[in-house]
Amino acid sequence: MTVAKAGPRMTKERILVADDEQNARVALRTILSEEGYEVAEAADGEEALALLPGFAPAAVLADVRMPRMDGITLLKRAREQGSDAVFVMMTAFASVEAAVEAMRAGAENYLVKPLDVDAVLVVLEKALEKLRLQRDTQNLRERVRERYRFHNIVGDAPELQAVYEVVKRAAPTRATVLILGESGTGKELIAQALHEESPRRDKPFVKVNCAALSETLLESELFGHEKGAFTGAIGRKEGRFELADGGTLFLDEIGDISPSTQIKLLRVLQQKEFERVGGTSTLKVDVRMVAATNRDLAAEVKGGKFREDLYYRLNVVAVTLPPLRSRKGDIPALVSHFIEKYCKAYGKELRGLAPGTLNALLAHDWPGNVRELENVVERAVVLAKGAELGADDLPPSLRGPRPRERAPGALIPGATLYEIEREAILRTLEMVGGSTSRAAEILGISVRKIQYRLKEYAAGGDERSARTPEDPDEGGDPKDGD
Ligand SMILES: Nc1ncnc2c1ncn2[C@@H]1O[C@H](COP(=O)(O)OP(=O)(O)OP(=O)(O)O)[C@@H](O)[C@H]1O
Ligand SMILES: [Mg+2]
Structure with a gap:
């Protein structure tokens, strides 16, 4: 079996050499051209910077010390211009500190003068390899992203696309949305996407986990409380409904709320008003509600565990997220x-x-x-x-x-x-x-x-x-x- 040697480079990368010493430039140009790279020269940082947009080099070999604009400033300016060229800095023996600074500024590597031909080629090739990989992954990621993304949600199975469609259509309205699906299917992501797609996106997205709190704490969390409403209510507290005013309130694990809290929620849904726990004045809010549960809510209604009227109020628009095994x-x-x-x-x-x-x-x-x-x-x-x-x-x-x-x-x-x-x-x-x-x-x-x-x-x-x-x-x- 014969091992094929890598053939001649098909696409010759462009290298920009920036050095104020003409001899150094000529030497580099000769070496690099022989290797098949396309080379341009600049006598200082400013000249190099001016060449960047048109020449679009893959790599810049830059001397650290140059008149008018030094190598490190050149690197910084290049990044500001959006160039992703890799930088290899060249420095004299005396200024290794400058090389360290260059690395900190984002140079890929550095070479110490006088230059060693082999070292130049090895360092440059390594730097270019990194750039190629970066560009490949970048392209790949962008393409993957384009195809699969709806907000932060990855996946384009037909069942998911149907969910995205419903979310897009429901988003501009105030309609309450019920999100169903097994644990870990992305219900919270969908709730966030709905908020982001809605005209309320600049207002708060507030989340309450209804399963994590006892009845008293949940009610005080949702509606707030007045000072002394219950043991431990030291001061007055605004509830999540108030905090979410103008925005979206996400009631997670809605299947877990008690019958008494269910009645209170129903009232907010119907009349858009409530009182703080222990309070007498009625508060009005403009809140879009989104609820989620991994329970079979319809079955809970049949079993008498969840109020039917509340169920229908929540279930104006429903989406069901498919389990991963089915997509x-x-x-x-x-x-x-x-x-x-x-x-x-x-x-x-x-x-x-x-x-x-x-x-x-x-x-x-x-x-x-x-x-x-x-x-x-x-x-x-x-x-x-x-x-x-x-x-x-x-x-x-x-x-x-x-x-x-x-x-x-x-x-x-x-x-x-x-x-x-x-x-x-x-x-x-x-x-x-x-x-x-x-x-x-x-x-x-x-x-x-x-x-x-x-x-x-x-x-x-x-x-x-x-x-x-x-x-x-x-x-x-x-x-x-x-
Ligand atoms: N389609 C998806 N794309 C990217 N990440 C996802 C997707 N679906 C779920 N995730 C991630 O999986 C984790 C669980 O998602 P999420 O919290 O939204 O699930 P859930 O349906 O609310 O689950 P539970 O019922 O247990 O609360 C999160 O870290 C979320 O970012
Ligand atoms: Mg969740």
């Missing part, structure tokens, strides 16, 4: 979203998922829904030792071998076309960090087909399901994923 096609996008989030939080850099990891994530049933997935990814990011999240980083309950799983990699020949396709889809998704749109682009198939297949794999799909008429690309549905 596994969103798992890759969610995983990539949480990897990004926790890499930032923990200062880590990860490329994405190692082969086999996505398989394990798709196989799990996710009783805790997105919250559980988020926890799994956070834990994995913390534990990850390599550049990718591996199956070893998952909790033991997710690591178990799948009954249908084969040895790593479908063999060609030796596997069915379906198995080879599966391998291709999963590997590509892992490579692009879970973006179905990017994977679809690479594989030359539709996003819908990928999502359809993911659902199949999640359900332990095999050849038989591959021939079902619902197969989107064979079924002839002209409406493609994007």
Whole structure:
């Protein structure tokens, strides 16, 4: 077997050399041009800054000390202009302190003069590699974001898109919205999105967790209290209804409130007025109410635990969030979203998922829904030792071998076309960090087909399901994923 040497660079990156010493400039230009880079020269910082927008270099090799504008000021100005070029600073022996300052200002690296040709090339190539990676991830993230985002909510399963639609239509009104769904499906995110989409977005979004407080405390929390209304009511207190005036009040876990609080809520909903606990004067507020529960509220009404009249008042518009297990096609996008989030939080850099990891994530049933997935990814990011999240980083309950799983990699020949396709889809998704749109682009198939297949794999799909008429690309549905 022969190992191919990397061929000539296809796209030559542009390098700007800024140095007041003409000899140094000429030497650098010669070396870099020979390597295939496109080079421009500037005799000082100001000249370099003027060249930046037009030349748009990938890297700037800048001397720290230059007349008119020094290298560090150049770097700062370049950033202000929005240039993402990587900076490598050059400094004389005497001023290593300046190099340290340059690094602090955001230079990628520095070189000490007199320059060593090999060192220049190695340092530059390393810096460029970092920039390429940054630009790639940036592009990828932007594309993923565009496709999947509704506010902070990731996922474009049809059931979710229907929820987004209802939220958009209900947002401009005052209608009370009831959000249903299992624990961890994103009910709070939807409540926030509704507020953000509404004309009340600049007014407060106030949240009350109705399950966390005793009856007395909940009422005082909601309606406020007067001094001495009950033991411990030392001073007068404004309630959440008052705090939310003009905005949105989110009543979380509404299924947990007592019958007496239910009556009081009903009155606010009907008359938009209430009294503070222990108070006599009636207060009026303009509040949009959103409620959420993971209970089956209709059943609670039937069972006599929840007032029917209140139920209908809350349930003017209802949305139900689907459990994660019924929209596994969103798992890759969610995983990539949480990897990004926790890499930032923990200062880590990860490329994405190692082969086999996505398989394990798709196989799990996710009783805790997105919250559980988020926890799994956070834990994995913390534990990850390599550049990718591996199956070893998952909790033991997710690591178990799948009954249908084969040895790593479908063999060609030796596997069915379906198995080879599966391998291709999963590997590509892992490579692009879970973006179905990017994977679809690479594989030359539709996003819908990928999502359809993911659902199949999640359900332990095999050849038989591959021939079902619902197969989107064979079924002839002209409406493609994007
Ligand atoms: N579609 C989603 N995209 C991104 N993050 C999500 C999504 N759904 C849920 N999350 C995240 O999962 C966690 C749980 O979501 P949230 O608190 O909204 O769930 P919930 O339905 O209110 O659950 P519970 O009934 O237990 O209160 C949060 O950290 C949230 O940011
Ligand atoms: Mg919640």
